Amino acid sequence: MAFAVYETALGTFRIDYEDDIVVYLRNLREQPCEFGVKTKFTDSVFYQLDEYFNGVRSYFDFKYELRGTEFQKKVWKTLCTIPYGETCTYKEIAKSVGNKKASHAVGLANSKNPILIVIPCHRVIGSKGDLVGYAGGLYMKEALLKIEEISNI
Known part of the structure; x- marks a missing residue:
């Protein structure tokens, strides 16, 4: 699993992903020690988040996988x-x-x-x-x- 950290209008977010599928996305309350690796995929995820934060996007079209009970x-x-x-x-x-x-x-x-x-x-x-x-x-x-x-x- 890989991860990347991005700064957004609403703070710092971390995305964890496998094979271009998001498995974790959270805001961070503290500055991270590591920033992971940004890729074309993570850039597209955060581009969509930026659009959402700016009020121009109401849905997301990247793949994600829910892991839980x-x-x-x-x-x-x-x-x-x-x-x-x-x-x-x-x-x-x-x-x-x-x-x-x-x-x-x-x-x-x-x-x-x-x-x-x-x-x-x-x-x-x-x-x-x-x-x-x-x-x-x-x-x-x-x-x-x-x-x-x-x-x-």
Whole structure:
């Protein structure tokens, strides 16, 4: 597996990939010691992220692979059905995956999301419309929702 680190408008991000398939994408809260190897593939991934950060892209067309438990993958695939510019509650996601009482488990799955932004766990909010939990930090969640012009928070 290879990785690359990029600076973006929203901070430093790391991408891990195998055979031009993204397996990990996260913002880094500290400066990395290593920057990995940038390739044509990683450049194209970060070009798409830059377009998203600038409000001109609402979807991503690079390949990615979800690695996690079956429940986590089910939650992450459900997150991908939340349209750009809209939000959903943890309870609604729990219902969608077949257990309306699994809101906490959905939150835990979100916290393990390996491919932030692309798997849009930032679009999941609390039942009262509040911003709660985000693996990339609440400041990042708020910034992503602003990019998508979501104002009901």
